[in-house]
Structures are given as structure tokens and as C-alpha cells.
Amino acid sequence: MLSCKDIADRASALNDGELSGWDALQIRLHLAMCKGCSRFVAQMRATDQLAARASDPGEPLEHEADDRRLTEILSTLRKEQSRH
Amino acid sequence: MLANQLQEKHCIQRLKAGDEAVFRALYTRHNQPLIRMAATIVNSRATAEEVVQETWMAVLKNIGTFEGRSSLAGWIFTILINKARTRARRDGRSVSFDEGGEDDNLSTAFDGHGRWKAMPELWDEITPERIVAGRGLAEHMRMAIDALPPAQRAVIVLRVQQEFEPSEVCAILGLSDGNMRILLHRARLSLRATLAKLL
Ligand SMILES: [Zn+2]
Numbered sequence: 015m016l017s018c019k020d021i022a023d024r025a026s027a028l029n030d031g032e033l034s035g036w037d038a039l040q041i042r043l044h045l046a047m048c049k050g051c052s053r054f055v056a057q058m059r060a061t062d063q064l065a066a067r068a069s070d071p072g073e074p075l076e077h078e079a080d081d082r083r084l085t086e087i088l089s090t091l092r093k094e095q096s097r098h
Numbered sequence: 099m100l101a102n103q104l105q106e107k108h109c110i111q112r113l114k115a116g117d118e119a120v121f122r123a124l125y126t127r128h129n130q131p132l133i134r135m136a137a138t139i140v141n142s143r144a145t146a147e148e149v150v151q152e153t154w155m156a157v158l159k160n161i162g163t164f165e166g167r168s169s170l171a172g173w174i175f176t177i178l179i180n181k182a183r184t185r186a187r188r189d190g191r192s193v194s195f196d197e198g199g200e201d202d203n204l205s206t207a208f209d210g211h212g213r214w215k216a217m218p219e220l221w222d223e224i225t226p227e228r229i230v231a232g233r234g235l236a237e238h239m240r241m242a243i244d245a246l247p248p249a250q251r252a253v254i255v256l257r258v259q260q261e262f263e264p265s266e267v268c269a270i271l272g273l274s275d276g277n278m279r280i281l282l283h284r285a286r287l288s289l290r291a292t293l294a295k296l297l
């Protein structure tokens with residue numbers, strides 16, 4: 015029998031879809047009976063989704079700095095191209 | 099997947115032909131993640147931005163020799179890591195990702211039988227816009243990611259935010275598969291714990 019700690023240790027692998035067969039079945043069985051682990055695994059999934067979304071572009075200031083640097087790169091590139 | 103591969107092939111061809119619009123799109127998509135990645139290796143945000151700028155120049159200069167053995171983004175991140183490591187070494191910093199980080203923060207969560215001492219809470223409304231303690235959850239998450247040990251932060255950026263395959267994350271960071279998975283799991287546990295305190 016898997017303990018709750020075992021489930022917590024495997025939460026990443028489970029949410030990443032990396033478990034199969036007997037492993038996955040045992041975990042599904044535990045989750046069906048254990049509210050604590052179901053909630054924990056859901057928390058881990060929510061954490062990951064939020065972490066993924068947190069990389070969305072930040073403040074307008076960052077955009078401006080990005081634009082400025084992009085212009086620099088492109089003008090350097092054009093200079094080099096015209097030299098050839 | 100096939101559509102993505104075709105799109106990537108097309109994108110690489112356009113870049114090789116010097117298409118500025120395609121480069122602009124690539125830059126917009128990856129610039130901030132690259133800065134965050136560089137910041138896990140060099141000592142300041144300003145240095146990270148410089149290293150990323152050098153990376154983009156190198157990408158444009160060398161795109162003609164890119165053979166597509168990794169994804170385009172994987173190739174760009176690999177160039178970045180090499181440049182950042184060179185820079186960090188010059189600044190006298192150690193640059194290895196091969197550290198496990200501290201032990202996970204769940205060690206006290208279970209009783210002697212491996213059962214939860216306290217039942218985890220039911221979370222609802224985990225949206226980036228939700229305001230908690232004066233900030234949006236996305237902002238809390240950004241701060242929590244910035245506070246992770248460098249190796250854990252690097253794995254979160256590449257695996258969770260950039261959605262690279264595990265094998266590509268390992269190749270870019272020079273990690274074994276086992277170590278990468280440990281870092282990823284610990285990082286997620288740590289971020290979860292930060293949210294749990296807020297919610
Ligand atoms: Zn359980």
C-alpha cells in the first residue's frame with residue numbers, strides 16, 4: 015500500500031503523465047480514497063499552471079526596454095549586412 | 099506536433115533568409131525567459147540583459163549553421179547558457195547546476211505512518227489575476243520563482259514555462275535525468291508551499 019508521503023513524492027511524475035501501468039493504478043486507487051492526497055495533487059497541478067502563466071510578459075516598462083534592445087540588434091545586423 | 103515542426107522549419111528558413119519580422123516574433127517570445135534564465139547564472143539583472151543581447155547577436159550570426167538537431171529554442175538557450183557561464187566564470191562565480199538544493203519542505207507534513215498530519219486545503223480560484231496580500235497571484239509566483247535556488251529556477255523556466263521536453267532540459271543544463279526530476283519536484287514543492295501560506 016502506498017502511503018500519503020509516497021503519493022506526494024510521486025505527484026510531479028503523476029501530473030506530468032509519466033506513470034503507467036501498476037504504478038498509476040495504485041496511485042489512482044489511493045487518490046480515490048484519500049481526500050488529502052487528491053487535494054495535494056490538485057494543488058501541485060494548480061501551482062504548475064500558475065508558474066507557467068507567471069512567465070507571461072510583465073510590465074509595460076519591460077516591453078519598452080525589449081523594443082529598444084531589439085532595435086539595437088536589428089540596426090547592428092543591417093550595418094553588418096551592408097558591409098558585405 | 100507535426101504542424102509545429104513544419105512551422106519551426108519554416109521559421110528557421112525565414113531566419114536564415116534574414117526575415118526581420120520572424121526574428122522580431124522570436125525575440126518577443128523568448129527575450130524575457132532568456133533574461134530570467136541568465137539571471138540564474140550571472141550576478142545581476144543588468145549583466146543578464148547584456149548576456150542575452152550577446153546571445154541574440156550570436157543567434158543571428160550563426161543561424162546559417164544551425165542544423166536542427168535540437169529545437170530552435172533549445173539551441174538559443176544553449177548559446178545563452180554557454181555565454182552566461184563564460185561571463186560568470188570571468189566574474190569569479192561558480193556556475194554548476196549540479197546541486198540538489200535543500201531537502202524538500204514536506205518532511206514534517208506526515209506522521210510516522212506517512213499519513214498527512216494536517217489535511218491539505220482545497221484551493222479554488224487560482225487565477226493569475228486574483229489579488230492576495232496586495233498582489234496578484236502571478237506576481238507572488240514570479241517572486242517565489244526568483245527566490246528558488248538557481249538550479250531549481252533554471253529547471254522551472256525551461257520545463258514548466260518554456261515547456262521543453264525533459265531530455266532537452268537535461269541537455270541544455272548538463273543535468274542527469276534523475277537530478278533534473280529531483281530539482282523539478284523540489285521546486286514545485288517549494289512554490290506550492292509559498293502559495294499554501296498565502297491562500
Ligand atoms: Zn493519501
